Amino acid sequence: MSSTLTSDAAASEASASPGLGESVRNYWDRVRGGELGSLPAVAGLVALIIVFTVLEGDTFLSAFNFANLINQSAMIIVLAMGLIFVLLLGEIDLSAGYAAGTCAAILGVTLTQRGWPLWMALGATLLTGVIIGLLIGLLVAKLGIPSFVVTLAAFLALQGVILLIIGEGGTIGIDDPTILKIMNANMSPLAGWILFGIVVGGWALLSLLKMRGRRAAGLPVENMSVFLAKLIALAVILGAVVYILNQERSRNPAITSIMGVPYVVPLILILVVGLTYVLGRTGFGRHVYAVGGNAEASRRAGINVSRIRIACFIACSTLAAVAGILFASRDNSISPSTGGSTTLLYAVGAAVIGGTSLFGGRGRIIDAVIGGLVVGVIANGLPLVTQESGIAFIVTGLVLLVAASVDALSRRRAMATGRA
């Protein structure tokens, strides 16, 4: 009696290590069943790129503009990564934008005004993020105040904190060369290709190791053709990105040469890989999804739910601190409006557009990158087409609405087909 499933499973899975065609069909079945993942966002991104290429191809597709797009999206992407931690719990952090601003202000004060060494200033900046997240997390997890209210209060309070630190109408300049380099300097073209090699080779190596481990454990293994197709897709996309960024993009190459992958790109790559590992492959990450899916079940399974909640708010505010460092680097200065205006809403929008659910329990770090690029492409491409900034807001709002509808509809669809 004990061999039935093992043999069933072995039999079905030996035959069902699916080939490329079947993998595509399986994926399509899942999509039709409501498990959309980042498909709508990728489709939207491609559509937007096509539209802007048709309308303003010369400018939009230029290497200069491409680097610009990365500069515009980087902060949104990093903030969205942090927000994904709280969105996975079904919570929200409205204060993340001003948390970024506050942390940037701390960076400015310690680095420029107090003359602290860089590592100490960076430590103080990140620590500020940790403390903000800890306070919010304690209020939400221990007192049970809804995160909407706690973070709305923090949104207002942090706005005031920045004003007090910097002063009405003031700014703090940033002149540390390392900080300025992050958003304003580029890797050499060769270093760009080495980075490309590390990422593609590393991905291939990890995938092969995982396949070997599963085979050793007698579990179903991904088909080789599926692996190769994914590898080629990754290599082509990343290769194109590196190639374009390695083109000369200076208006006047005789005076200054600008080419290469901006330093912020490897920074974001490290965050994507590291945080994806944390959420997807560690016990902590598993528990984040569990609490977002069913907090009571998690509690009964012995998971410390408050600890997970607090950790996610800390992750969010700490990543906001990283975004604050990027703001400081890009703008060379910090003002009371750093991290304000549309920053937070764009970041939430990016996470949702990328495929993270507002209902909790569903989302991945890569959603922040894809959604952030969608938001960035709109902000970057529309001004080439029209000077009306009003249009950009309206279009972004509509895209967000579409994304939220996709989220809600795919949930309904998933329930109808018994997948949720």
Add this chain to the structure above:
Amino acid sequence: MSVSTQSGVRPSSGRTPDPVLSLRGVHKSFGAVHVLQGVDFDVYPGQVTALVGDNGAGKSTLIKGVAGIYPFDDGDFFFEGQKVHISDPKHANALGIEVVYQDLALCDNLDVVANMFLGREEKKGPGLDEAAMERKASETLAGLSVRTLSSVRRTVASLSGGQRQTVAIARAVLWNSKLVILDEPTAALGVAQTEQVLSLVERLAQNGLGVVLISHNINDVMRVADHIACLYLGRMAAQVPASEVTNSQVVELITTGRTGDIGLPAQVANHADAIDPTTGA
């Protein structure tokens, strides 16, 4: 995972093995409410003990005491012959006691493997050992002859009620458990799925585990139970072999606390509230 190796331990009826769980004269009060009044309760390995009783009789309170959620105030708790004092759920788990709660306590957004190991994930270095967990999950389901799950990597959201109940039960036997307690596992299920779960319950016992089944459905109880224990207003009215009572006798036990010469003394059954609780045992 010793599930499959223990198969066939089920003793022939007639000879009774030593109980895996024995409660003697346990009491539990919530403030002024004396919910359990000197209850005796035995569960035997390889057998299904049904725990029945009207709403509010104290069934859930009794199993929560066993599971360490609300420790008993007084009385003796023997597990595998050893006297133990269980103070929290982790302690109960460590002894090999698992509870399948009525509201299932599964995470819809996670797959079967993740749910079965929730809170007790296998680690490899800093990360999860997915391969080991997937293998053990499959083996456990195989040990229970579960054939209704096509893949252990499906999310629980996509499973039927019976399949979910199967996952919840499989999760309980994953941990070398010796005693599995199921609180109304078939309450929300249709006919076919109830049948599935009941045969799963029988298989747990065949694999040598002590099984406690709480149910309000007398037919289900008579179908799988080896023993029937009936709580009446916080007292154990009777614990009898299922073969020695009829459906209507069980119903009478549940509603009045006695039937024929089985059950509580007549004056206790009729005036349970007027009796000094401490003399009940």
